[in-house]
Amino acid sequence: MYFLTKTLSRPVVQVAKAAKQIEEGNYEISLPPEKPQREVNDLVQSFQTMADRLEHLEKLRTELLAGVTHELKTSVTSISGLLRAVKDGVVSNKEADSFVETALEETERLQTMVTDLLELNSFSAKGVPLEVDTHSFYEVVSDPIIISIGSTEQKERFIS
Incomplete structure (x- = not known):
C-alpha cells in the first residue's frame, strides 16, 4: 500500500x-x-x-508589447520633433505648415494604434464581436448559381 x-x-x-x-x-x-x-x-x-x-503565449505577449512600445515611441518622438521645430522657428511658413500636417498625420496614426489596441484587448477579454445582418438566401447565392448555369435561356428558366 x-x-x-x-x-x-x-x-x-x-x-x-x-x-x-x-x-x-x-x-x-x-x-x-x-x-x-x-x-x-x-x-x-x-x-x-x-x-x-x-x-509561448508569454513570448508572444512580450514581442507584441515591445513592438507596440516601439511604434508609440517613434510616433510621439516624431510629433514632438516636428512641433518643436515649428515652435522654435527652425522652419518657416510653407515648411511649417508641412511639419504641422505631418504631425497631424502621425497623431491620426497614434489614434488608430490606440483604437486597434483597445479592440485587441476587447477581443481577448470577450471574444470576437459579431454583427448580425439579415440577407435573402436568393440574394446571397443567386449570382454564383446563375453564372455557373451557362446559357441565357437556362438562366431565365432557373430564375422563373
Missing part, C-alpha cells in the same frame, strides 16, 4: 511544484517521463503541454 501511494503521489507532487514555478513566472518546467498509470501520465502530459503553451 505504501509503495502504491508513493508511486501515485510522487508525480502529483511534482506537478504541484511545477505549478508553483509557473505561478512565479518560470515556464521552463521539466516533468518526469511517462508513468505506468494512465491517469497520472495524462495529468503530467497535459500539464506539460499547458506550460509549453503558456510559455
Whole structure:
C-alpha cells in the first residue's frame, strides 16, 4: 500500500511544484517521463503541454508589447520633433505648415494604434464581436448559381 501511494503521489507532487514555478513566472518546467498509470501520465502530459503553451503565449505577449512600445515611441518622438521645430522657428511658413500636417498625420496614426489596441484587448477579454445582418438566401447565392448555369435561356428558366 505504501509503495502504491508513493508511486501515485510522487508525480502529483511534482506537478504541484511545477505549478508553483509557473505561478512565479518560470515556464521552463521539466516533468518526469511517462508513468505506468494512465491517469497520472495524462495529468503530467497535459500539464506539460499547458506550460509549453503558456510559455509561448508569454513570448508572444512580450514581442507584441515591445513592438507596440516601439511604434508609440517613434510616433510621439516624431510629433514632438516636428512641433518643436515649428515652435522654435527652425522652419518657416510653407515648411511649417508641412511639419504641422505631418504631425497631424502621425497623431491620426497614434489614434488608430490606440483604437486597434483597445479592440485587441476587447477581443481577448470577450471574444470576437459579431454583427448580425439579415440577407435573402436568393440574394446571397443567386449570382454564383446563375453564372455557373451557362446559357441565357437556362438562366431565365432557373430564375422563373
